[in-house]
Amino acid sequence: MKLLGVLLVCVALSSCYATPVIPGDNSHYVEGESRYIWMPDGEGVPHLVDLQAPVDEQALASARNGADNQYWLFTRRNPNNAQILVINNANSVSSSNYNGALPTKVIVHGWNNNGNSPMNPLITQAFLAVGDFNVIVLDWSRLANNPLYSTAAAGVPNVGQHLGNFLIWLFNTAGGNWNNLHLVGFSLGAHVVGNAGRTASGRPGRVTGLDPAGPSWGGNSLALNTNSGVYVESIHTDGGFLGIMDAISNADFYPNGGKNPQPGCWISTCSHGRAPELFASSVRTNHFIGRQCGNIWEAELSTCNGGSLHMGNAVMGKRG
Template sequence: MMASKLFLCLFIICYLFITIQTASISYDGFGTFNTLDFFDPIHRPINLLPKHPDVINATFSLYTRKNLQNPETYNYNPRINRSQSFFDSNKSTKLIIHGYNEDAREWMHSIKNNYLQLEDLNIILVEWPNGDDPPYVQAVANSQIVGIMVGKFIEFFKNIPLENVHIIGHSLGSHIAGYAGKYLRGRVGRITALDPAGPLFEGVNNSAARLWDTDAQFVDSIHTDRGHDKIPFTSFGMYETCSHISIFVNGAEKQPGCPRERLNALLFEESANRTRHLVFCAHVRSVEYFIETIIPDQLIAKPIAYQCQDWSSFQNGECHDCGLDGSKCVELGPNAEKNRRFKNKSRGHRFFMATGDSPKYIRFQYLITIRMAQSSSENRQAQNAKIFLEFQNNRKNQKQQITFNSNYQKFEYGTNYSQVIVSEINYNQFDSIIMNWSHGPLIELITRSMFVDSIQIISLSEIKLRNKNQQRNIEMIFRPESIEITNRNGIKFHKV
């Protein structure tokens, strides 16, 4: 009761503060902005007015294969002699937009370089250093102006087919892409949001306030630093879906390798890079994953994500089917475009995939299922165990060891246990598995047995057509030389 009264008091104080501070401002060609725009007592309790467009003064740097080192740089209202510009309206155009207070923008050039290595197109880097500074709430207000600037810049090239325009934004830049899409009335071909910013956007149920799936003909998002659906400001990304295809990499919770990067940043890195890795590691992973996917020939495996209820369900093997029409799985990165035809079916759903903990992050994903034997008259008892698997290629003398379950758990007979793992190695080459298990160091002297029927491995990174309309995952089955496996002696499983 006391907590509810306190919450009500805070709400009233906040509302009165905003009401008293209500102000508005108009900028010619940009419209009128009000501090009550998009007000939400919980998720956006305070707004500031955006700075003047001439103060923000976003710049647009055009790169093509003909001017890789010497960009053409313009403001949002360019004066361009088209006969002297490298811009080619017959080619696709991609705009890349950074987020809040980003000092190091090498990633923008990495995306630009990879795309230009792959194909000849127009790449435009959008920078707004006079508007992205702290405080964050001011940068949020300024982002509306920058979005309109992007829209005006695109609009200036009257002969650009808007369906050939692709806007890529990171963090707050994702919402700028959304504002640009709104300005152009949703006619832009595609928007890709790289971990769209959560604070002051998460929970605001207003399509005008943030990136929305109506801002372009096709909107896809990559989430790596999710917030919480009930606790705002717990991270820098979003938990809510905001696009036709929403991919939550590693559940967008804990990105593999970030604890190590944070420690290295704290101990060894200079201050310029320290904040990026120490604070924003998970937030910037969306960028790193996307960069790896641009050139397919450099990938270890296809970055396939699967529609699932949540991350735990995906990890436990409940979601590994692309569906009869292929709509329940999607490739992260440029090839997400292939799922455009399913955009109305996938809207509002989450897709999940797993990665490695260091570059190259995109690796083979496998669903490993241990099928316990049925109980029998031998009075087999369930074992509390940790299982270790050693994959072997006897012809090439290759091995890889993994821990199936990091924590001890009970294995019941007649039950299947599944786990998604990632590997740099293609498991198709393995012909046998040695399984060992432990039931704890304090009781390891006691000999006990587990009874396992088989091990099934399903590749989540390799999909084959079953027929013209159906797809299936590549599947492997390994059977043991003996179904009884003691905690003292491992048993070999052979591929069948």
């Protein structure tokens, strides 16, 4: 029986390192143990990622991390055509439609995405439909599109620091109210805005993480956390796989239990992408209401019956 036990353990361990063959199926994945996981690109197409691949230090250095950030401004005066804001170039701001008297929303994509990925116009248009805002889309695609997730993830803190420094410069140069700043990041982008908020000494009034990336980020002090803003929230849709399941914010929402499969999804990569869609819908309609949970198990089972709080939306004074 001892031999059988050893054999069973070996089979269980080897399954954590076996290469999965069904695109998008992460049912094999064990957080902190599995080597491979499927992750979606900006179009939702699954790509197999080796989580133990060494960081490409040369590529990381050549991408210059956050120095390659691009800041695309959209307002009601230019809802579809971006105006490029350049740090330390005051003319790029004064010649744009940026208005320091208006609330500012910042949107940050994740790995294998870019400024034109569908989530960005989806959320941008939702914001502009309900309010007169400065909407800034951060494009960090030069690093985010590195084929190695490990390399892109390693650059996230620097990308976020550059974003934070850009916002400090922008507000000092052209005006802005930290209490009226809302940072929104998806997947790795959630940790980008987390670092940006901390670079700005936690002054952003609101920070929203959309299914914050899980692999390599569980227990990571550089992940999104409550020090990133005055009010920090996360919407978890693929907890335990592509997203973090643990509560890391002032308010953590777990729609449909916070895990795969989300309604209409059969694979984890689809559930991960539900977070931006749910958030954009909440901005337009503010119709999602969460109930406070006594513990994570209640959240997973959707049996919470505590106080209510709206999930998502564009309200700047929201607190939980």
